[in-house]
Amino acid sequence: xxxxxSTTKVYLEIIKQLREMITDDGLKPGDKIPSERELSExxxxxxxxxxxxxxxxxxxxxxxxxxxxxxxxxxxxxxRLVQLLSTFILQDEKxxxxxxxxxxxxEIDGLQLALRKMKSKDHEExxxxxxxxxxxxxxxxxxxxxxxxxxxxxxRIWVILKEYYESLVPEPAQYSREDYLSLAEALAKRDxxxxxxxxxxxxxxxxK
Amino acid sequence: xxxxxSTTKVYLEIIKQLREMITDDGLKPGDKIPSERELSExxxxxxxxxxxxxxxxxxxxxxxxxxxxxxxxxxxxxxRLVQLLSTFILQDEKxxxxxxxxxxxxEIDGLQLALRKMKSKDHEExxxxxxxxxxxxxxxxxxxxxxxxxxxxxxRIWVILKEYYESLVPEPAQYSREDYLSLAEALAKRDxxxxxxxxxxxxxxxxK
DNA sequence: CCGCAATGGTGGTCAGACCACACATGTCTC
DNA sequence: GAGACATGTGTGGTCTGACCACCATTGCGG
Numbered sequence: 364x365x366x367x368x369s370t371t372k373v374y375l376e377i378i379k380q381l382r383e384m385i386t387d388d389g390l391k392p393g394d395k396i397p398s399e400r401e402l403s404e405x406x407x408x409x410x411x412x413x414x415x416x417x418x419x420x421x422x423x424x425x426x427x428x429x430x431x432x433x434x435x436x437x438x439x440x441x442x443r444l445v446q447l448l449s450t451f452i453l454q455d456e457k458x459x460x461x462x463x464x465x466x467x468x469x470e471i472d473g474l475q476l477a478l479r480k481m482k483s484k485d486h487e488e489x490x491x492x493x494x495x496x497x498x499x500x501x502x503x504x505x506x507x508x509x510x511x512x513x514x515x516x517x518x519r520i521w522v523i524l525k526e527y528y529e530s531l532v533p534e535p536a537q538y539s540r541e542d543y544l545s546l547a548e549a550l551a552k553r554d555x556x557x558x559x560x561x562x563x564x565x566x567x568x569x570x571k
Numbered sequence: 572x573x574x575x576x577s578t579t580k581v582y583l584e585i586i587k588q589l590r591e592m593i594t595d596d597g598l599k600p601g602d603k604i605p606s607e608r609e610l611s612e613x614x615x616x617x618x619x620x621x622x623x624x625x626x627x628x629x630x631x632x633x634x635x636x637x638x639x640x641x642x643x644x645x646x647x648x649x650x651r652l653v654q655l656l657s658t659f660i661l662q663d664e665k666x667x668x669x670x671x672x673x674x675x676x677x678e679i680d681g682l683q684l685a686l687r688k689m690k691s692k693d694h695e696e697x698x699x700x701x702x703x704x705x706x707x708x709x710x711x712x713x714x715x716x717x718x719x720x721x722x723x724x725x726x727r728i729w730v731i732l733k734e735y736y737e738s739l740v741p742e743p744a745q746y747s748r749e750d751y752l753s754l755a756e757a758l759a760k761r762d763x764x765x766x767x768x769x770x771x772x773x774x775x776x777x778x779k
Numbered sequence: 780c781c782g783c784a785a786t787g788g789t790g791g792t793c794a795g796a797c798c799a800c801a802c803a804t805g806t807c808t809c
Numbered sequence: 810g811a812g813a814c815a816t817g818t819g820t821g822g823t824c825t826g827a828c829c830a831c832c833a834t835t836g837c838g839g
Contacts, residue, residue, distance in 0.1 A: 374626055409824040411619050418582055418623040419630035430790045431831035461724035472676040516669035617793040638821045639800035
């Protein structure tokens with residue numbers, strides 16, 4: 364007897380077809396996708412299976428459902444993903460040190476990229492921001508840095524790790540305006556050694 | 572009239588209670604959680620709602636369901652992280668260059684950590700492996716490096732990026748045994764500059 | 780023209796049914 | 810007695826149909 368049952372779970376199959384449907388129809392963030400009942404009919408799966416697929420996508424922040432209106436594609440560039448995870452991960456002590464360590468590595472990576480990619484206009488902008496802003500928040504600073512680094516993937520990774528990080532420490536990191544200023548100046552000079560040492564001073568890193 | 576309907580969606584409420592249940596009972600990765608039917612009864616929600624909650628958690632990689640057996644807590648350190656995000660992002664040409672760039676950064680990060688953390692025993696083992704193995708596959712080599720770096724989170728990120736990387740290039744990266752050997756030797760000498768230059772030569776990187 | 784009730788479409792939830800699978804148990808055969 | 814087989818039970822997997830809650834639109838009456 365021929366197996367009519369695909370080995371993959373139905374809800375994953377639905378997600379797959381839904382994705383094809385989205386690309387085929389050229390749907391973009393904000394657009395509405397077909398209703399649950401219509402998907403159920405078009406794809407030949409039960410509505411409950413369709414809903415399971417939608418819940419999975421919703422949890423990932425890829426879609427948004429509004430009762431009485433419909434289901435919409437979200438701008439997945441700002442999905443959360445980790446908020447949930449962080450509450451789970453807290454227990455493992457080793458995981459924490461991994462998070463700290465990795466955040467610092469990624470930030471250094473961002474600095475390295477920024478070092479190569481920042482234009483003088485960017486440097487002016489950054490310095491100006493540091494000088495005029497009320498208080499230099501660490502996450503705001505690196506938000507800018509990694510933007511300048513012009514690598515969206517690295518940016519995403521950093522944001523995710525940052526969320527972990529902030530869920531692990533009681534209060535957000537806070538260093539002095541002077542530290543950020545010297546960091547930004549080292550960047551403007553395109554001086555790698557100075558940049559790294561400025562970062563280390565900021566973080567009070569002991570290693571090399 | 573008193574609103575009996577919680578404003579939050581039921582499946583989120585179920586996730587919340589499930590989480591409490593897990594911490595209260597001290598369940599750990601690998602442990603089995605109550606069956607769908609039991610959860611449905613204990614929490615007073617329909618089974619389909621329970622299933623929607625489980626699908627959401629499964630999509631995040633927090634649980635694993637096995638037909639006929641039950642639902643189990645996963646080692647959340649294996650969670651997807653960037654996985655889904657990138658499958659959507661891949662279409663973008665800019666995203667590809669981001670992947671390449673980021674993989675290289677992460678590999679350098681791994682090297683830096685390994686530089687600080689590897690024991691002499693590790694160095695022996697690595698050198699021996701390079702000398703005796705049939706062919707030095709790039710992913711195998713860095714698999715080891717990032718293991719030595721002893722940062723599970725970084726390791727997970729690397730594995731994910733590597734998968735994308737390999738899905739973007741026709742054939743896996745392949746460099747000469749000598750290149751890996753000089754890289755390993757530089758590591759053994761704990762010489763940072765030599766290590767980085769060896770990596771750059773391997774990758775034929777133009778930048779500093 | 781405005782305001783409002785009716786209507787239809789949408790997601791949200793539930794109950795029940797049946798299937799597919801894994802495992803433990805019991806039973807039969809040799 | 811030991812091994813092979815059958816069976817039962819519990820589990821996740823899926824579908825159906827029903828009903829509720831909410832939203833937007835329509836169209837009617839003022």
